[in-house]
Amino acid sequence: MDVFAALASPVRRELTALLLDGPRPVNDLAAHFTMSRPSVSEHLKVLRDAGLVTEQRHGRQRIYRLEPAPLRELSEWLTPYERFWREKLASLRELLDEEDGTA
Amino acid sequence: MDVFAALASPVRRELTALLLDGPRPVNDLAAHFTMSRPSVSEHLKVLRDAGLVTEQRHGRQRIYRLEPAPLRELSEWLTPYERFWREKLASLRELLDEEDGTA
């Protein structure tokens, strides 16, 4: 449900990063962590509940796949703030221009 | 320090949203919440530690101002995933085109 909360954990961000390279089964993902496999499963459940990943059963494996839709929401959340840092950059540029002028 | 963790709380996202309209003193911010003012102060501390806001003392008030830099980091974190949802959109478009062709 809550994308922000789901991505608050470094472990879960690492999981999404791993899934950038393509869908992977749980064991494959768990191999990248020192923590126990069940704990990784729990993290995957949080990502699932947030809609960030989906699982597809393939024999006895469950293949996890990244779902970008919630990240798009995040990107949209971010847009009103973009204007903000552009302004910041603009005023920085002005400052530099002034420095340049007086130097 | 951790922008993701700072934004995981709906209260803190609301605070950053309020600061989009410009810098505000704590009482002004706290008025938008049902929770106690000290609790809002604590949330502001988390945002400060994440670099998302800065305070400037003005008499007995402390004016909080939004700092967009960490949000830019977030935006940069997001970029590798953008490719992903563009692909998703593209394949959706293809699907629609096929539907169109066979219909």
Place this chain on the structure above:
DNA sequence: TTGACAAGTAGGAGAACACCTACCTATTGT
């Protein structure tokens, strides 16, 4: 200088989180 006000800090209670080990379920290959 004293009272009022803005806002942070202290300490504590309860909820949520993140781990763990042990166990259960489903599937596959022999």
Place this chain on the structure above:
DNA sequence: ACAATAGGTAGGTGTTCTCCTACTTGTCAA
């Protein structure tokens, strides 16, 4: 049918989070 494998679930524990009220600090105004 049975052993092995993939992976989820249960239950417990320690830690972190979030809220509270009470208190402290700094500033302004009378």
